[in-house]
Amino acid sequence: MAAALLVLLGFTLLGIESGSGAGSNISTSIREEGSRTRLTCTLNSSDTHVLGHRWMKGDRVLQEDAAPELTTEYEVDPEERSGQYSCTFLSEPAGRTARVTVKGPPKVEAVDSSVLGIEGERAVLVCKSESFPPITEWAWYKITEAGDQVLNNKSKNTFVVSSETRTELHRHGLDLKADAGEYACSGTNTEGVDRALITLRLRSRLAALWPFLGVLTEVVVMVIIIFACEKCRKPEVVLDEEDTGSAPPKSSGPHTIDKDKRNAN
Structure with a gap:
């Protein structure tokens, strides 16, 4: 019933x-x-x-x-x-x-729930929604212990671009301490509101160079090993040549003995 x-x-x-x-x-x-x-x-x-x-x-x-x-x-x-x-x-x-x-309330989704950025460069956080009615208002927040910090085009080093189905938060000149953490995107239509969370992880510029420095170190070590092997092998060749040049000819022995016998006679 x-x-x-x-x-x-x-x-x-x-x-x-x-x-x-x-x-x-x-x-x-x-x-x-x-x-x-x-x-x-x-x-x-x-x-x-x-x-x-x-x-x-x-x-x-x-x-x-x-x-x-x-x-x-x-x-x-x-x-x-x-x-x-x-x-x-x-x-x-x-x-x-x-x-x-x-019709129904929006369903907001983060394109990537975790984004990796590099200190001093730019990171882009993206949310989307295919709900109906379409989103009429998007909002971005930085979640902090003191509360949600509103982010818009008036915020420092921030640029926001949005459409009915998608919104993007661009953060420039990333700071390791100030910008890393959790962000929230919120979408509102005539039926309700929903939001999604995105974690922004940052690493220093030097950390980005470690893979290159590791490869460079391996190349340098290999060059040193090859050079050392070549240097150790070269004196042996020179020593063999000197020994060969200082040894008397084998054929000179018999001729000298014959000459001494004739003189004795």
């Missing part, structure tokens, strides 16, 4: 929306069943056979089938409830489409 009353309340509050296609009307409805939201499209009449149905949100296909019925339903994902949906009755030569709009 309670569930039936909740469904009836959903119909009463949201009503029935209508859409039209080629040569026929499509009735649409939104039903709230507890935490679930169910969308329904009904084709009032059709001169051609229905070859299937397709549900989309924006340019993304959510569901498709090949059923011939004049009614199709889709259960919305609670995580991305609000938005503009469309149902299409597939037929030849052309399909018929109606749009269903589901």
Whole structure:
């Protein structure tokens, strides 16, 4: 009984929306069943056979089938409830489409929940929302022990750019102590407000050079080892040449003995 009353309340509050296609009307409805939201499209009449149905949100296909019925339903994902949906009755030569709009509070998401920056350079923090109605107001905050610090284009070393679906916080000349920490982006539409958190981690300029210095050190050590090996090997070659030059010829021995024998005779 309670569930039936909740469904009836959903119909009463949201009503029935209508859409039209080629040569026929499509009735649409939104039903709230507890935490679930169910969308329904009904084709009032059709001169051609229905070859299937397709549900989309924006340019993304959510569901498709090949059923011939004049009614199709889709259960919305609670995580991305609000938005503009469309149902299409597939037929030849052309399909018929109606749009269903589901309103709800915004769902704000951080593109990256953690951002790494370098001292003295720039970092960009980004949040997005595809909720409907679209975001009408974005806000950025630096979370501190003393409270949330509002950041806007009047703040030092700060530039903010926003649209209905996206906002960016640009921080220039990053300071290790002042800028590192948690930030919050907040989005507001006519149905409510939501926010997401982003952690900005910073490292010093010298830390960024450590990988390069490590490679450079390895190269220098290798050059020193090669040079030392070459230097140790070179005296051995010179010593061999000197020994060969100072030794008397082997053939001189017999000639000297013969000469002494002749003199004795």
